[in-house]
Amino acid sequence: MSLLAGKKILLGISGGIAAYKTPLLVRLLIKQGATVRVVMTPAATDFVTPLTLSVVSQNEVLSTFTSPATDHEVWNDHVELGSWGDVFLIAPATANTLSAMAHAKCNNLLIATYLSARCPVLIAPAMDLDMYAHPANQKNMASLQEQGVEVLPVASGPLASGLSGAGRMLEPEEIVDRLQKFLRQSAPLHGQKVLITAGPTYEAIDPVRFIGNHSSGRMGVALAQHAQRLGAQVTLVIGPNQLDLSDLAVEVIPVVSAQYMHQAVMKHFDAAQIVIAAAAVADYTPKHTFDQKIKKSAQAMTNVELVPTVDILAEMGAQKKNQFLVGFALETTDELAHAQQKRKAKNLDAIVLNSLQDAEAGFGLKTNKITYIDKKGNSTAFSAKTKEEVAEDIFAQILKHHA
Numbered sequence: 001m002s003l004l005a006g007k008k009i010l011l012g013i014s015g016g017i018a019a020y021k022t023p024l025l026v027r028l029l030i031k032q033g034a035t036v037r038v039v040m041t042p043a044a045t046d047f048v049t050p051l052t053l054s055v056v057s058q059n060e061v062l063s064t065f066t067s068p069a070t071d072h073e074v075w076n077d078h079v080e081l082g083s084w085g086d087v088f089l090i091a092p093a094t095a096n097t098l099s100a101m102a103h104a105k106c107n108n109l110l111i112a113t114y115l116s117a118r119c120p121v122l123i124a125p126a127m128d129l130d131m132y133a134h135p136a137n138q139k140n141m142a143s144l145q146e147q148g149v150e151v152l153p154v155a156s157g158p159l160a161s162g163l164s165g166a167g168r169m170l171e172p173e174e175i176v177d178r179l180q181k182f183l184r185q186s187a188p189l190h191g192q193k194v195l196i197t198a199g200p201t202y203e204a205i206d207p208v209r210f211i212g213n214h215s216s217g218r219m220g221v222a223l224a225q226h227a228q229r230l231g232a233q234v235t236l237v238i239g240p241n242q243l244d245l246s247d248l249a250v251e252v253i254p255v256v257s258a259q260y261m262h263q264a265v266m267k268h269f270d271a272a273q274i275v276i277a278a279a280a281v282a283d284y285t286p287k288h289t290f291d292q293k294i295k296k297s298a299q300a301m302t303n304v305e306l307v308p309t310v311d312i313l314a315e316m317g318a319q320k321k322n323q324f325l326v327g328f329a330l331e332t333t334d335e336l337a338h339a340q341q342k343r344k345a346k347n348l349d350a351i352v353l354n355s356l357q358d359a360e361a362g363f364g365l366k367t368n369k370i371t372y373i374d375k376k377g378n379s380t381a382f383s384a385k386t387k388e389e390v391a392e393d394i395f396a397q398i399l400k401h402h403a
Contacts, residue, residue, distance in 0.1 A: 002032040002033055002180065002249065003180045003183045003184055003187070003228070003229055003231070004029060004032035004033055004034040004176070004179070004180060004183070005032065005033030005034070005225075005229060006033060006034075006035075006229065007033075007034045007035070007086045007087065007183070008034070008035050008037070008084060008085050008086045008087075009029050009034045009035065009036045009037075009085060009086065009087050009089060009179075010036075010037055010038075010039065010081060010082075010084060010085030010087070010088045010089070010113070010117075010119075011025070011026065011029075011036055011037070011038045011039070011057075011089050011090075011091065012038075012039050012040070012088060012089065012090035012091075012093075012097075012110045012113065012114065013038060013039075013040045013041070013044045013048065013053075013090075013091065013092070013110075014040075014041045014043070014044055014090065014092055014093055014094045014096070014097035014110065015041050015042075015043025015044045015046060015047060015094060015096070016044075016047065016092040016094040016126045016127065016169075017047060017126075017160045018091075018092035018126040018168070018169035019044050019047035019048045019092055020047055020048055021169065021171070021172055022038075022048055022053065022091065022092075022172075023048065023052050023053060023056045024172045025091060025172035025175060025176070026038065026053060026056045026057050027056050028172050028173065028176045029176060030056070030057070030058075032176065032180075035059075036057045036059065037057065037059045037060075037081070037084065037085070038050075038053045038054075038057055038059070038061045038062070039061075039062050039063070039081060039109055039110050039113050040053075040061060040062070040063040040109075040110065041063065041097065041108050041109075041110050042063055042064065042108060043096075044063070045063055050063060062076045062081070062109060063109060064076065064109060065078075065109055065112070076109060078109055078112035078113040078115075078116050079116045081113045081116070082113045082114070082115075082116030082117040082118060082119075083116070083117075083118050085117070085119050086119055087119055087120050087121075087122065087179065087182075087183070088113070088114065088117045088119055088120070088121045088122070089121075089122050089123075089124070089175070089179060090110070090114070090121070090122070090123045090124070091123070091124035091126075091169060091170075091175055092124060092125070092126030092169045093123040093124060093125045093126065094125075094126060094127060095127050095131050095134075095137050095140075097110065097111070098123070098125065098137060098140045098141060098144065099136075099137075099140055101114055101123075101140075101144060101149070102139075102140040102141075102143045102144050102147075103140075120148075120150065120182070120186065121148070121149045121150065122149070122150040122151075122152060122178075122179060122182060123144070123149060123150070123151055123152065124152045124154075124169050124170055124175055125137075125141065125151065125152070125154050125167075125169070126154070126167065126168065126169035127167050128159050128160070128161045128163065128167050129159060129163055129164075129165030129166055129167045131167065132154060132166055132167040133166070150182055152170055152175065152178055153170070154166050154167050154168055154169065154170070155168040155169070155170050155171070155174075156168065183231070184231050185231075186231075187229070187230050187231025187232075188230050188231065188399055189227060189230040189231045189232035189274075189399075190231035190232075191231075191233075192231075192232050192233070192273040192274065193232065193233045193234075193235070193268075193271050193272045193273055193274075194224075194227040194232040194233070194234045194235070194272060194273070194274045194275070194276070195234075195235050195237070195265065195268050195269060195272035195274070195275045195276070196220050196223050196224050196227065196234065196235070196236050196237070196275075196276045196277075196278060197220060197236075197237045197238070197261060197265060197276070197277050197278055197279035197281075197312070198215075198217040198219065198220020198221055198223075198224070198236060198237070198238040198239070198241075198278050198279050199215050199216070199217030199220060199238045199239035199240060199241045199279055199280070200212045200213045200214070200215040200217075200239045200240060200241075200279070200280050200281075200282070201239045201240075201255070201256065201257050201258040201261055201279070201280075201281050201282045201309070202239065202240050202256050202257060202282070203257055203258065203282045203284070203285035203286060203309065204257070204286070204289050205286050205289065205290065205294070205304055206289065206290035206291075206292065206293050206294050207290075207291070207292065207293055208293045209293075209294070211282055211284060211285065211286070211306075212240070212282060213280050213282065213363065214363035215239070215279070215280035215363050216241060216242070216243070216363060217238050217239065217241035217243055217279075218243065218365075218366065218387050219278050219328075219368060219387050219390070219391070220236065220238060220276075220278040220279060221236070221238070221243055221245070221248070222387040222388045222390065222391040223276055223278060223391045223394065223395075224236040224248065224250050225248065225250075225388070225391070226388070226391040226392055226395055227250075227274070227395065228248075228249055228250050230395060232274070233251075234250035234251065235250065235251045235253065235268050235272070236248070236250050236251065236252050236253065237253045237255060237261055237264045237265055237268075237279070238252060238253070238254060238255070238279070239254075239255055239256065239261060239279060239280075240254075240256060257285065258281050258282055258285060258309035258310055258312070259285075259309075259310065261279065261281060261312060262310045262312045262315070265312055265316070266312075266315070266316075269316055269319065269320075269323070270321075272323055273322070273323060273324065273402075274323065274324045274326075274398065274402060275316060275320075275323050275324070275325050275326065276326045276328075276394075277312065277313045277316070277325075277326065277327045277328060278328050278352075279312075280328075280330070280363070281309060281312060281313075282309055283308065283309060284306040284307065284308060284309060285306065285307060285308075285309045286304050286305065286306060286307075287305040287306065287307045288305065311346075313325075313327050313346050313348075314345070314346045317346040317347030317348055318347065320347065324349045324350075324398065324401070324402040325347070325348050325349050325350075326348065326349060326350045326351065326352065326394070326398065327342065327343065327346060327348045327350075327351045327352070328351065328352045328353075328354065329342050329343075329351050329352070329353050329354070330354045330355075330356065331353065331354070331355055331356070332355070332356045332357065335353055335355045335357070335371075336353065336371070336373075336379065339351050339353040339371070339373055340373060340377060343373055343375075343377075348375075349374075349375050349401070349402075350372060350373060350374050350375060350397065350398070350401070351372075351373050352370050352371070352372055352373075352394060353370060353371040353372075353373060353379075354368065354369070354370060355369070358384065360384035361384065366386060366387060367384050367385060367386055367387065368384070368385065368386075368387050368390045369382065369383065369384040369385075370382050370390055370393070370394070372393070372394065372397045374397070374401060375401070380397065
């Protein structure tokens with residue numbers, strides 16, 4: 001999954017010929033899962049129509065401080081625009097727009113929005129080669145960089161003047177790539193490795209039958225997706241499941257039994273900074289596995305001896321050094337007390353409690369209802385949410401305590 005998934009991108013378009021590329025840029029951003037709103041300078045509407053951008057962005061496009069209504073004008077709130085986005089991308093950024101940004105010359109809605117922006121700002125300059133090389137433009141771009149604006153490089157090639165050289169706006173595909181790189185480098189978990197377990201384990205009785213549980217793996221996958229969006233390098237060790245994992249931009253290690261999950265986890269444990277054990281590992285496994293299918297008979301089956309599986313979470317708790325280790329507890333009685341006991345016994349930094357008493361929590365559901373318990377025993381209860389939203393809540397808690 002892209003780092004842009006779920007991101008709110010405010011796209012500013014100024015009046016240069018490169019504006020004709022912006023509908024493709026909008027489409028690429030949306031394809032990556034972003035929501036896009038567009039604000040234009042009045043001059044930009046000469047190069048690309050607001051109608052086109054409205055269709056591809058599926059949002060109203062603004063270019064003036066007011067918009068006509070049935071019997072009056074409506075104020076377009078630049079403060080709301082500036083606070084809405086996760087990123088403000090200005091592409092193309094012409095010489096006039098660069099100057100206005102550098103000197104706070106608030107002469108249109110785009111600049112007013114820029115001056116109100118509370119999010120990171122990236123610009124993709126676009127102008128003729130002599131204009132781009134002019135000391136005044138270079139000074140403006142340097143000034144914007146000093147103010148914290150990310151100035152993307154320009155490309156070289158044919159220009160609108162008929163000349164060829166440096167000044168072309170980067171192609172939309174490269175702008176999207178650089179935006180993702182920027183988000184990755186500025187993300188809170190950039191450079192960190194996160195190890196997550198998910199799903200059930202199946203403990204074979206014979207070639208046909210197994211001991212398992214109803215875990216779907218959805219919660220672990222949601223955690224992996226959100227960790228990746230936070231910039232982490234993620235390894236997901238997951239048991240048997242029916243989920244579509246083809247779009248996951250993480251390392252996926254499929255396993256079947258507790259033994260193989262244990263081997264995969266311990267192989268990656270030392271390198272991880274954050275470990276979340278969301279898998280529902282079977283507590284018992286047959287001592288002996290039958291080579292052939294056991295035939296059904298009228299007699300009770302008493303010849304399957306069960307032994308405990310390896311306690312993966314306890315072993316990680318015993319071996320952890322600098323890892324931030326989070327476990328899960330699914331309880332049916334005395335939930336909070338049992339979760340607290342598990343957290344202490346297995347040397348966890350936090351534990352996430354699920355209760356089977358909650359109709360919106362448990363195996364196989366798309367929702368979950370959790371209580372997060374930190375190392376000091378403090379608990380934070382959350383209402384029922386989608387598992388994607390629960391993943392966000394869990395990582396918000398982890399980021400509070402993980403150095």
